[in-house]
Structure formats: structure tokens, C-alpha cells
Amino acid sequence: MMDRYTLLQKIGLYIGVAIFLAFILLPFVEMFVVSLRPLEHLFSTPYRFWGDDFSFDAYSRMWETVPLLGRYILNSIYISTMVTLITLIFVVPAAYAFARLQFPMKNATLGIFLAVNMFTGAVLLIPLYRVLRTLGLLNTYWAMIVPGVAFLIPTGIWLLRSYLEKIPRELEEAAYVDGASRLYTLRRVVLPLAVPGLIVVSTAVFITAYAQQFLFAITFNQVREYQPLPAGLYEFIGYQDVTWNEMMAASLTGVLPVMLIFLFLQKYLVAGLTAGAVKE
Amino acid sequence: MAEISADNAPKQRVKAARRALPEAWFAWLLVAPAVIFIAVIVAWPLAETVRLSFLEADLGGEEWVGLANYTDLAESRRFHDTVLRTFYWMFLSVGLKLILGLIGATLLNAAIPGRALFRVLVMPPWVIPIAIGCFGWLWLYNGHFGLISGMLQRFGIIDGPFEFLAYKSSAFYSAIVTDVWIGTPMVTLFFLAAMQGVSRDLYEAAWVDGAGRWYRFRRITIPQIMPVIVSMALLSAIWTFNSFEIIWILTQGGPRGATTTLIVDTYKTAIGNYKFGEGAARAVIIVILLAIFSLIYLFFLNKVNRRYGAK
Numbered sequence: 001m002m003d004r005y006t007l008l009q010k011i012g013l014y015i016g017v018a019i020f021l022a023f024i025l026l027p028f029v030e031m032f033v034v035s036l037r038p039l040e041h042l043f044s045t046p047y048r049f050w051g052d053d054f055s056f057d058a059y060s061r062m063w064e065t066v067p068l069l070g071r072y073i074l075n076s077i078y079i080s081t082m083v084t085l086i087t088l089i090f091v092v093p094a095a096y097a098f099a100r101l102q103f104p105m106k107n108a109t110l111g112i113f114l115a116v117n118m119f120t121g122a123v124l125l126i127p128l129y130r131v132l133r134t135l136g137l138l139n140t141y142w143a144m145i146v147p148g149v150a151f152l153i154p155t156g157i158w159l160l161r162s163y164l165e166k167i168p169r170e171l172e173e174a175a176y177v178d179g180a181s182r183l184y185t186l187r188r189v190v191l192p193l194a195v196p197g198l199i200v201v202s203t204a205v206f207i208t209a210y211a212q213q214f215l216f217a218i219t220f221n222q223v224r225e226y227q228p229l230p231a232g233l234y235e236f237i238g239y240q241d242v243t244w245n246e247m248m249a250a251s252l253t254g255v256l257p258v259m260l261i262f263l264f265l266q267k268y269l270v271a272g273l274t275a276g277a278v279k280e
Numbered sequence: 281m282a283e284i285s286a287d288n289a290p291k292q293r294v295k296a297a298r299r300a301l302p303e304a305w306f307a308w309l310l311v312a313p314a315v316i317f318i319a320v321i322v323a324w325p326l327a328e329t330v331r332l333s334f335l336e337a338d339l340g341g342e343e344w345v346g347l348a349n350y351t352d353l354a355e356s357r358r359f360h361d362t363v364l365r366t367f368y369w370m371f372l373s374v375g376l377k378l379i380l381g382l383i384g385a386t387l388l389n390a391a392i393p394g395r396a397l398f399r400v401l402v403m404p405p406w407v408i409p410i411a412i413g414c415f416g417w418l419w420l421y422n423g424h425f426g427l428i429s430g431m432l433q434r435f436g437i438i439d440g441p442f443e444f445l446a447y448k449s450s451a452f453y454s455a456i457v458t459d460v461w462i463g464t465p466m467v468t469l470f471f472l473a474a475m476q477g478v479s480r481d482l483y484e485a486a487w488v489d490g491a492g493r494w495y496r497f498r499r500i501t502i503p504q505i506m507p508v509i510v511s512m513a514l515l516s517a518i519w520t521f522n523s524f525e526i527i528w529i530l531t532q533g534g535p536r537g538a539t540t541t542l543i544v545d546t547y548k549t550a551i552g553n554y555k556f557g558e559g560a561a562r563a564v565i566i567v568i569l570l571a572i573f574s575l576i577y578l579f580f581l582n583k584v585n586r587r588y589g590a591k
Contacts, residue, residue: 005392016387019378021401025459027416027489028404034419043425076409090317093310103307109315116322116571117515120522122543123563126556127325136316150321153314182306205408214411214525217552230411234529237415244419251415255408262407266400270469 035249042244062246071225073254076213079141079228082146083209084202087156095160096186100226113154121147123217132220142212143220152205159204163197200272203265210258229254332560339554349561366521366541373520376460378513381467389475406465414529417458421445448538451531455539459526467512472510475501512582514577518570542566
């Protein structure tokens with residue numbers, strides 16, 4: 001009863017949703033339309049909203065214009081996957097310690113982790129460049145993976161910690177009393193229970209790592225074969241004559257992997273990301 | 281169970297204590313890898329940035345100049361403008377994200393058919409790489425062939441082509457729009473989750489008392505989700521303050537510095553002009569400004585939480 005809307009209210013709500021979604025989705029629609037139109041028709045005035053000349057030509061020609069496009073997309077996937085795996089290796093034990101154990105300086109350490117969120121790589125580029133050079137990582141995949149991991153560890157710990165805190169303690173205590181070691185308890189009791197949380201954290205880390213592959217790539221890596229998609233395409237956007245239809249086709253093709261992952265896991269992801277925002 | 285095992289409990293406790301690593305040691309063992317990693321990749325570079333900021337450093341070498349880099353900045357009109365511009369950028373963009381996020385979350389929270397789909401459709405700007413989204417906006421802002429200029433001409437609002445990114449103020453506001461576009465989905469998502477966490481009993485009680493929708497929104501929804509609004513505002517402010525890719529891809533800080541925020545200025549100085557010392561001084565100022573801003577904010581957040589009784 002309380003949730004019932006009058007017809008007028010309903011129409012108003014749908015108009016509101018339509019306007020809101022138009023703002024969010026319009027750039028995607030326009031990117032798609034551009035990718036379908038021949039270049040000479042794009043560069044024509046006055047502006048035409050629609051054309052009768054749609055074709056998927058740009059989707060086949062883009063592989064020639066951007067010879068390494070396939071490689072860029074695979075690089076993006078590879079870098080994000082590595083960032084996700086390595087982040088998890090660091091995050092899982094730390095998040096467990098913060099969620100369950102008591103130790104000196106616990107809150108201070110947690111505070112320091114959260115403070116890392118205040119920086120971006122852009123502030124630390126010069127010293128970071130030197131660290132990576134010292135470690136011999138410049139112009140390798142690791143030049144993009146290592147800083148990526150560092151800036152995602154805090155978020156990962158924060159997300160997983162709040163998930164672990166919701167798992168009942170009794171099971172661990174039972175295992176512990178039965179003589180299992182702490183490490184065994186963590187591996188065999190806690191981790192299996194935490195799988196949904198791990199999926200949320202991995203997906204969030206993967207998407208963020210995929211989204212932020214620009215700054216470190218253009219600064220720490222000069223090798224074209226290792227560039228992720230955004231950095232690889234950026235080179236072509238800077239040209240005098242941008243083949244916009246092919247660039248849009250390449251962009252949309254390149255975001256397909258991460259969009260698919262999002263669509264498959266969006267239900268868990270949305271619930272997991274916002275868990276901290278909802279009062280118990 | 282406790283009663284049954286009561287008589288051998290002490291024995292077990294002794295066994296456990298002998299077997300196990302002390303809790304604190306075990307905890308530190310688990311936390312150490314992450315701490316060391318962050319120390320090498322974030323903390324040490326940060327300390328190094330502070331050291332660099334006292335040097336005149338470039339590709340040629342380093343020389344101690346004390347506070348010279350800072351006094352130069354303190355006297356630079358252009359730098360003052362950059363700081364003011366950065367805060368203006370932050371407040372305007374965050375304000376818009378919060379307002380749009382609140383409107384969006386309210387709409388998506390309404391019990392209308394299709395809302396599950398609408399909730400998914402809000403997220404793409406957050407999912408795709410920031411740079412890719414910016415490529416799309418670059419085309420949208422194109423004066424001769426882009427959609428926005430084309431539409432405005434069609435409806436007779438402007439006479440000829442308008443290059444959005446070519447003029448100082450239009451470039452600034454265009455960059456804001458793109459920044460808002462990228463930041464709004466996350467804000468909307470968090471507000472929506474918070475709204476769904478508000479107990480229905482509150483609404484029903486108010487409804488029984490004859491309170492209208494607007495009254496319920498103002499007197500129940502807003503106060504209940506206030507802690508989330510406030511913490512989202514802080515997070516969003518930090519992200520927006522540090523926003524680099526959007527400005528760099530759209531305008532590279534131009535035209536004539538109109539979109540140069542602190543982070544872009546730092547990048548240009550250090551990476552573009554190889555003035556490592558001067559760049560480092562800017563980086564240190566960014567960190568200090570953000571730290572002060574966050575402290576003031578957290579103080580404020582505590583007050584809000586106390587007032588609205590958040591846990």
C-alpha cells in the first residue's frame with residue numbers, strides 16, 4: 001500500500017530514470033553509432049544523428065590500423081589477472097589478522113593501510129620510477145603490475161575484512177580446540193567459508209585494475225608489445241587524423257571482457273561492495 | 281558441550297598454548313607481507329618524495345636547496361590559482377556526484393518494474409577503463425562532428441560549431457561533466473545500498489501517521505543514510521582531488537592551464553619538464569592538503585555520526 005504509486009507518479013519516476021540513464025549511457029550509444037559509420041560520413045557537417053550507411057567495416061579494419069590491438073587486449077587481461085592474484089596473496093592473510101586476531105599496533109597498522117588510499121601513483125611517480133629501475137622492472141609487465149598491487153591492497157583488505165567479520169567464530173574455535181594449528185584453521189576452515197567474499201574482492205580488484213591501466217603504463221613502460229589497451233589506443237588518439245570509427249570499435253571490443261565479467265558477477269559484486277554501507 | 285569437557289579443559293588449554301604461536305606473533309606474520317610490500321612501493325617513495333622536495337633535482341643531478349622549492353611555490357601566483365582551481369574542481373565535482381547519486385539512488389530505490397535492470401545499467405562508466413570512457417567523451421566534445429555541438433546547433437542554441445575543449449571555461453566544465461559521469465555510478469550504488477538498509481518499520485510508522493513521500497524522504501531517508509553520505513563525500517573528494525587520467529586525456533591541463541589541477545601540475549613539472557625537486561614539492565603539498573582536509577572531515581564525520589546515532 002505504502003509503495004503504491006499513482007499513474008502520474010509512475011510516469012514521473014520512469015521519466016526520471018530515463019533521463020538519468022540517458023546521461024550514463026549516451027556516451028556508449030554514441031560510441032557504438034560512431035563505430036558503425038564510415039569515416040567520411042562522420043566528418044560531415046551539419047551533424048546527422050542517424051545514417052543509412054551503417055556497417056561493421058570498422059570492426060574488421062581496426063585490426064590493421066591498430067596492428068597490436070589483440071595483444072593490447074590480452075595484455076590488459078593478463079595484467080589485471082596478475083594484479084588480482086598477487087593482491088589476494090597479500091590481502092587474505094592480512095584481512096584475516098585484522099578481522100580476527102588481537103595484536104599490538106593493530107589499529108595503527110590498519111589506519112596506515114587506509115591512508116594509502118589517499119595517494120595516487122601520480123604523486124609518487126619519480127621515486128617509484130627509481131624503485132622499479134633498481135628492481136630492474138622498468139619496461140616489463142611487472143612495472144605495471146607491482147604498483148597496481150600496492151594501491152589495491154588497502155581496498156582489498158578493507159573489503160575482505162568486513163566480510164570475514166561476518167563469518168561465525170564458533171567454527172574456527174571448534175577446529176582450534178580440536179587441535180588444528182592456526183594456519184590449518186585458516187586454510188581449511190576459514191577460506192572455504194570465505195569463498196563468496198573472495199569472489200567479490202577478486203572481481204572488484206580485477207575491474208579496478210582493468211580500469212586504471214593508464215598512468216603506470218605510459219610512465220613505466222616504453223615497450224609497445226607490453227602496453228595494456230588504454231595506453232595502446234591512446235597513442236592513436238593523439239594522431240592528427242584519428243580514425244574515430246575504428247577507435248570506437250576498438251574501445252568497445254576492448255571493454256568486452258571486463259563487461260562480461262561484470263555482467264556475470266554483478267549480483268555478488270554490488271552486494272559485496274556495499275556491505276559496509278548497510279547497517280547490520 | 282562445555283560441561284562435558286569441563287574436566288579435561290585445563291589440559292587442552294595447556295596443550296594449545298604449547299602448540300600454538302602466540303596470537304600476536306601469528307597475526308604479525310600474516311600482516312607482514314602486505315606491510316613490507318606497501319613500505320617498499322608506497323612508504324619509501326613517499327619519504328623519498330619529501331627528500332627530493334628539498335633538492336634542485338633533474339636529469340643532471342641533485343643539489344640541496346632547502347626550502348627554496350616551497351618558497352617559490354608560495355610566491356607563485358600561478359600556483360595559488362592552481363590550488364584554488366583544484367578545490368573548486370573538487371567541490372563542484374563532488375557536489376554534483378552527491379546530488380546526482382542521491383537522485384539516482386532514490387529513483388532506483390522506487391518499487392517500479394524494471395528496477396533490477398536499471399541498477400545494472402547504471403554501472404558501465406565505473407566498469408570500463410577510465411581512459412576508454414574519456415576517448416568517447418573526446419569525440420562527444422568535438423565541435424564540428426560531435427554529438428553535443430551537433431545537437432545544440434540543430435536546436436538553434438548555438439550558431440556554429442563549438443569546440444568544448446578549446447576554450448578555458450568550457451574545457452573546465454566539460455572535464456567536470458566527464459569526471460561526474462565516471463564517479464556517479466559508485467556514489468549511486470552506495471546510496472542505494474544504504475537506502476535499502478533503512479528499516480521499513482520507520483517508513484510504515486510514518487505512513488500510518490499520514491506522512492507524505494517528501495516528508496518521509498527528508499525526515500527518515502536522509503537522516504538514516506547520513507553517515508554513508510558523509511563518508512562517501514570524503515572518499516569521493518579524495519578521488520576527485522587526485523583525478524588525473526580524465527584531465528590528461530581530455531585537455532592535458534589546457535587550454536592555457538584552465539584545467540590544470542594540482543595533480544596535473546605535479547605530473548607536468550616532474551615528468552613533463554624533468555624538474556623532479558619542484559614536482560616533489562608539489563606532491564608533498566598535495567599530501568599535506570589532503571591530510572588536513574581529511575582530518576577536518578573526520579572530525580566533522582564524528583559529529584555527524586554522534587548526532588545521527590550511527591554505529
